[in-house]
Amino acid sequence: MPAATLSREEVAQRLLAEFRRSGYQGASLASLSEATGLGKSSLYHYFPEGKVDMARAAMEVVGGWMRETVLPNLSKDGPPEKRLKKYCAALSEFYEKGALPCLTELFSIGEAAEYFQQMLRQSMGNTIKLLSAVMEEDGIDAAEAARRAEDAMVMVQGAxxxxxxxxxxxxxxxxxxxxxxxxxxR
Amino acid sequence: MPAATLSREEVAQRLLAEFRRSGYQGASLASLSEATGLGKSSLYHYFPEGKVDMARAAMEVVGGWMRETVLPNLSKDGPPEKRLKKYCAALSEFYEKGALPCLTELFSIGEAAEYFQQMLRQSMGNTIKLLSAVMEEDGIDAAEAARRAEDAMVMVQGAxxxxxxxxxxxxxxxxxxxxxxxxxxR
DNA sequence: GTCTATACGAAGATAGAC
DNA sequence: GTCTATCTTCGTATAGAC
Known part of the structure; x- marks a missing residue:
């Protein structure tokens, strides 16, 4: 029996839940400790730089899910329409049908923005590129595809x-x- | 010369700016004090219940602007299309062409949600009703108008x-x- | 109505034992 | 790797003078 201890990944998932509940500044070490079941000192063992480090880990969790289970739907074989439908289905699961907030929103205000805005911008830009490529494959010209991909971001975040x-x-x-x-x- | 002192309204406007910058939990009494140029004790003179009270005042400021300068565009005379265009133009000014965040988003997470979510829900519901009415006047049936009004909220918030x-x-x-x-x- | 001073608990972070 | 204990700073709030 090697471990009843939580892996860093499992801890990060619980941190993510608390950041989603309370936002970056609303999550305190006390609440993060409670959410993970670990004492503050244990959290510092996993995340030596403290709260920013924990938030970064939470972002890596969602980033990984996005890269591994959501975005690949855009790049697989098949007609553009089918790929977009798969993508949307995966997105729906990703946000638990709309019940979970997106870190893009939560971490782009206040102190968190200083740490994470650049990464969030890059990540959204990348998604826009991938979405555009699918539309271009369907014969939509590049400029229009880029606008529509941006619209998709607008609609998902807004929804x-x-x-x-x-x-x-x-x-x-x-x-x-x-x-x-x-x-x-068309 | 009755007053070089700030009116409660003027103070509330400066509080609003700081809440928009930092979110509810990110705004501290220190930062709110700096934003208004008033000492903490002076803030408590205007807002005896403290930070929640200040946030409520900030919400009343935006609520008032919305009711007085944005929403009336929907109810005036003229064709629906013209009214919606005026409404959108006013909204654009309201959010300073997209540079300002909306309190609906900022105050619907964490501790602030406990205080303000009900009001935000009511406010958005009311806007949806007003928008729907305009579309119905243009011959769109009620159910479709309600969906589109919701879409409008989605697009504005997302944008x-x-x-x-x-x-x-x-x-x-x-x-x-x-x-x-x-x-x-159509 | 505004200020200075201060109380007091919460927050982030660390030390060191086990 | 986790804990208790502790440190320091920050945050909210109040007292009381001017």
Whole structure:
């Protein structure tokens, strides 16, 4: 029995949950400690630089999921429409059908923005590139594809906010359902 | 010369700026004090209940602007298309062309959500009603109008997030430009 | 109505034992 | 690798003088 101890990855997942609940500045070492079941000192064992380090780990968790389970749907074989539909389905799971907030929003305000904005910008830019490529494959010209990819980001981020404000996953679900059609419209 | 002193409204406007910069939990009494130029004790003179009270005042400032300068555009005379265009133009000013974050987003996470989520939900619901009414006047049936009004909320909120993440007002400007046409499409 | 001073708990972070 | 204990700074809030 090598370990009943949590792996760094498992700890990071629990940190992520707490950052999503409270935001960067709203998450305290006390709340992060409670969320992980580890004492503060144990957290510093995993994350020597403290809270920023924990937030970075949380971002790496979502970044990894995004790269491994969501974005690959855009690059696989098959017709653009099918790929976009798979992508949207994976995104829906990623955000638990609209129940989970996105770190892009949470970490782009206040102190967290100083640490993470650059990475968030790069990450969104990369997603826009991947989405554009799919649309271009469907015969949409590059400039228009870029605009529509940006629109997709707008709709996903907006749907998350509206869903949590209204207390219903419906706006998010509806937005993702119609997204592929909008992106490939002629 | 009755007063070189700041009115409660003027103080609230400066508080608003700081809450927008840092979010609810990111704004400290120290930063709020600096933003207003008032000592902490003076702030407590205006806002006896402390930080929540200051945030409430900031929300009242934006709520007032929204009710007085943005939403009336929807209720005035004239064709629906013109009213929606005026509304979007006013919204653009309201958010300074996409440079300012919306309190709906900032105050719907963490501790602030406990205080303000109900009000934010009501406010967004009200806006959706007003937008729907305009579309219905243009002959769009009620259920479709309600969906599109929700879409409008999605696009505005999303455009604000994307614009700040990418560091460009372009997504916000483009989104608002095409919004009236999308809402009234047949 | 604004200030200085201060109380006091919370927050981030570290030391050192086990 | 986890804990208890502790340090220091920050955050919220209040008292009381002017």
């Amino acid at each position: 998350l906010i509206v869903s949590r404000t209204l207390g219903s996953n419906a706006p998010f679900a509806r937005t993702l359902r119609k997204l592929p059609e909008i992106l490939l419209a | 604000l997030i994307v614009s700040r993440t990418l560091g460009s007002n372009a997504p916000f400007a483009r989104t608002l430009r095409k919004l009236p046409e999308i809402l009234l499409a």
